[in-house]
Amino acid sequence: MLSIALPFVVAAAFAPPVIVGAAFPLLFIVLVAGAAIGLYNRLIRDRMRTREAWSGVDVQLKRRSSLIPNLVETVQGYAGHEREVFEQVARSRGALAGASGPAAIASADQGLSQALGRLMAVAENYPQLQAAGTFKQLQDELSDTEEKIAYARQFYNQNVLEYNTRIQSFPSNQFAKWFRFEPVAFFAAEESAAQDVNVHFPAA
């Protein structure tokens, strides 16, 4: 540590006092500029991370969407008359495709999860469906994808938390105002989370 100060001490011994006196404000300015650059870069980095996390969520949502046609077709083969359920699935899938922005997508995602839950509940009534191996595989993949969505969503929300906290904390909130850093929305459904879920148990 002392060795860093050594050149300064040596220089101070040789340079006239005027220059040494002028060095201090200069040093201060350099330090402040460095801190400012660091803060700005950290804001940028946090915002980029939220975007990257969002793309992770998007990937998992798309993965689930691509599973759905296959699933619907398989169930339709055995339970074709249960129109209402299939229509609900198609509707919520459309809603998800049309939604934009984390909050809207979150509620659309919730709707789709519920529709899929009903679809699975309906499929429980048809044992022939269970016997076919493909349905079990699709069911496993669906539950795996739901889990992946949950984790991706958790990661996204964590990054958004960090970013939002930083743009509202003291030194950085000034920067956020000047450079127009907007807060990002959490992946959370807008309306109340608890809705009626109809669970039908097959009469044993």
Add this chain to the structure above:
Amino acid sequence: MTTPIAAPVLVYNRIAQNRRKTVVLAIVAILLTIPFVLGSSFAVAEGITWQVSRQAHLNRFHQLRMDRLQTEYDDIAHHRESPRHLRTTMDTSLRADLRTANEYTGDERSMRLEILLLFATGLTAVLGLLVWGFASSPTSKLLVMCDARPAGNEEREAQRILENLAIGAGLPAPRLYVIETMSLNAFAAGMTPQTAVIAVTHGLLALLDRRELEGVLAHELSHIGNYDTRLNVMAASFALFLRMPYLMRRKYRLSRRRAGFNPFYGRLQVGYSLLLIPVNIYVFLVAPLLAAIVRSAISRSREFLADADAALLTRYPEGLMRALAKIAGAGSAVAAANPAVSHLYFADPALSGVSLGFFSGNLLASHPPIDQRISRLVEFGGPASAAAIETAAAAGRDFTRDHPPIPRSEGSAASSSDELALVTNGNPLGRVFRVVSDDTPIYDRASTTSMVLTRAKRGDLLVVFDDPGKMRQVLTSNQTFGYIPLSVKLQREDMLPAEIHTQSSRGVLPDPDPKAQPQTPAGLPATASAASGLTFQQIALCAGFGIMVFAGMLIALIEFGGK
């Protein structure tokens, strides 16, 4: 943001607290090193100066005595003093002369200072080499030491869990390995998340249910995400550096059956500098002890941090709690674990007789005691019912009773329990060779009947390890570890093992003339410095050492040569 953890604030606080603790410990480690380096450099400089100036001091002493005797003789001759009086002052005058003679002149002091600076620089370079050595040890070697195999179809569930957890943590999914033993433990290794691996014992996969396995994997993943292996490598190399004189002296003592601590050892001459006693005490007693304590403290605080991060990741601390309870009930001993890498494990891998008694909860334990870990998790998640933990512990005990750990086979690599062994055991880093015979398959185990992992083409670079056996252990440039038959012809390449992974160093062996011998591959298209095998770093290091040695000799000669 909704989180189901009962007291979320505590988790974040605990995480921040552990990070602060790590920073403080790292600063303490550095502060320990500075007096160590300065002290040992001073000891060496003092020793050398003392030796070198002994003759001059003796001459000076002789001269002073002659002069004094001359004056005394003169005094007696002129009746200024009586012989009896002079005899009483003989002692004090002798000591005064001795002291004057043994004082260092200005030249000698400056020589001592220069040697001190030189040696301090050299020691810092040694520390750098240790860090480099630890850091470039391939992960695969550690996996081989534990007989780990890549996870297969039976462990698909565990792989899936790991993949999902990695999505939650925002890390690339580490590769999963399985250790074929019924003991209960897991470890994570790898310097960066991209090259990280997690190894789990077969017993752990059998005993834990889904939520508990999630907790354990989340804990290991948190280690990887927090770069704990890198931190522990630095801590281990600092600790080894500070302990080196103590360990070497202990080895010397054990090999020669000497006992006792003699500060004047090897220095039983008149005028040994008393300044060196506190230095020796620090270098040989205090620093090694404090280094071991700091290393273990860092390791323990990172364990708590990984537990907290795992709770945050899974949002279900009870899973990890139950897993810990099961492991506590069963015992986590892993046979033949080297103490220097014990921090990589999930729970203390020391043998059960030692771990539950003396070392657990001790200053030197690499892991905190399990009940403390469980109680900290309880703080996060709200008290899980005591019954759940008790059942889990009972399940663990039953498991060990039903599945006693299989003793390791003799064929597996022996690991010694000495930390110095990591540095001195053959060449743990391996040496680089180039394949000059035809394409060879690389096998999964040490037999040609096992699975072929990949093929090594002619001209490929391989890192070959020193362990003798029926087949050679190699590591390819794609970080694949495997075995090749002894019949494969190899040619030594003058490179460091870490370099085979960089693109520029992979030269292409030109097609050999069937008539010519494949002696030196001429005309390698790679850049000159990389192909010659000496990187700029190496050249700088060797040049630095050479300059230091020559400068030291020159200084000693000039200061003390032609007077």
